[in-house]
Amino acid sequence: MLKIRNLSAYYGSVRALSGVTCHIREGEIVTLIGANGAGKTTLLNAVCGLVRRDGDLEFSGHSLKGMAPEEIVGLGISQVPEGRQLFAPMTVAENLELGAYRRYRKESKAAIQADLERIYQLFPRLKDRLTQKAGTMSGGEQQMLAIGRALMARPRLLLLDEPSLGLAPIVVEDILARLSQLRAEGMTILLVEQNARVALKVADRAYVLETGRIILSGTAADLLQDRQVTRAYLGRDYKDFTEGR
């Protein structure tokens, strides 16, 4: 579904990604794991056209070369950014409606209403708080709202950046269970996580990024067993890690 070839991305003159090649098949949950600054968020931003990039990006047969971020959303790629980036003074309902801003002109009110219902089904807590200001909700609820808002654009590929950030473990579990549910309904998901353990539990496959390059890839189950991954990203085996060779 998404094919990325030799992708490099830059912040000014700093290159944050070097020659990354990877792919996501339809219906998969793929996760990117890596330390701070490895280039995970940059990769998501590069897919969305938010940073300067070169390389080949192909989404369902369409090249993303030179496309503006809003056109990329139109093709069916939505990002849930790190730190949710909600419109804090606005209500839950308003935030969700904004997620569908590209669709109002083209589609009927009924279609959008149907999608809202679907999101309430996925996250019943949002329905209870429709008139609450987004900024006053708990972290977990905000994350649900951020995902809900992204879904209102009717994406086929959902990019999630650190959904577990700052959330209690039990809330993280709940959010990840929703992702599995979304995938079961046909959604394709690219998940960026610092919390590699939870990410590998929910994902089918993973890529490990180290200073802007992919250093390892494989099924999530395999990488959970990988000693290098365990040491570096799962916090186990620390003695081995510090002792070196």
Add this chain to the structure above:
Amino acid sequence: MRHPEIEAMIRGELELLQLERLQSTLTRAYRQVKFYRRQFDRLGLNLDGIRSLSDLTRLPCTTREDLSENYPYGLFAVPLRDIVRILSSPGTTEKPLVVGYAAQDIKLWLELLARLYTAADITREDILQIILPQGLANWRRDLQAGAEYLGASVIPPATLNFAKELMVMRDYKTSVLVTTPPVARHLLTVMARMDLTPAELSLKKALLVASPLPEAVRREIEAGFQVTCATAYGITEVMGPGLAFSCGADGGLHFSEDHFYPEIIDPETGAPVPPGTQGELVITTLSTVAFPLVRFRSGDRTSLIQEPCACGRTLVRLGEIAGRTDPIFSVGGIKVHPDQIGALLAEALQGHPPKFSYRVVSEEGLEILDIELTVEEVFFSDEIKALECLCRRARRHLADHLGINARIILKEEAAR
């Protein structure tokens, strides 16, 4: 097919998968193995330059000598405590070649063996009997482990004589014989001597490994045992038998391209040859973690068949293995370098450099190394016993070190 999503993958998608795995393998090799880092830096090569599969040709090849020079652990890409298996093979010098496996490499290796068996239409219902000589220890272990992983019933290699092996084959109702082409031919002669007919056996298939299988030999074995033959290709340095395997359609051996990238080069110039042309097979690992190999020169002369196969697999096929590009030769499937023979004979002669010639002969199907050793004054004795003892010592020495069957024929020194 064990992995239809891979084995019959659309070529374009397979190539993307290969490219992403190649790039991450090269990144790992460069960052974690000093040898590769030095190689790349010396040539001023940058990982950014590898943007397509064909860019791989810019990188230098790795040889068996490189492996020897980095004996024992120099090419490992993970700390030793992550290694769960350490394998050695004789190599071409006195230092063996050492290969390491991490836990996930073992898992991959088992899957590749299961892929090989599945392609040969061997299932968990089968009873496999493995008859492989001691010298093929790596093949023995690999094929046994793979068949057990598949869930088949396995009769592991034993040190029975061939008549006993045939008795086991008949009484245990073996359905698959796993052996080398020379041993299979020898078993046929023993069968004839025992008046055993294929109708008394339950054999359905023969998996013939470790040496090439010429069409004539294949037909002889198929007719003799009333079976269909399958075969596989592998080298110890690159994960053993799982590299390539035959399919029902029987045109060449499908190469497990999702985990290994094959190239054919001109052994003289090192340049890639036009598609379909014979040359030396060069292999780059795409998935192995502990022991990444970049452009390893196999020494085997073969070609790549790009045309689609009737079996539906899209994996490229190896053509016939048409010999070696180096002096290494095979005695019953065991790879031997002439220098090793010389060195072992010298040891048997208390350090005296031997004058000798050799050839591989076939006796009742089995391959034996005939060595003609010139008797020189330094070790000449007028006692026949002493000379016989010398022959025995040399023969045992070769068997101990290489696991091959040898025969020493003494020859008078030519008159000066």
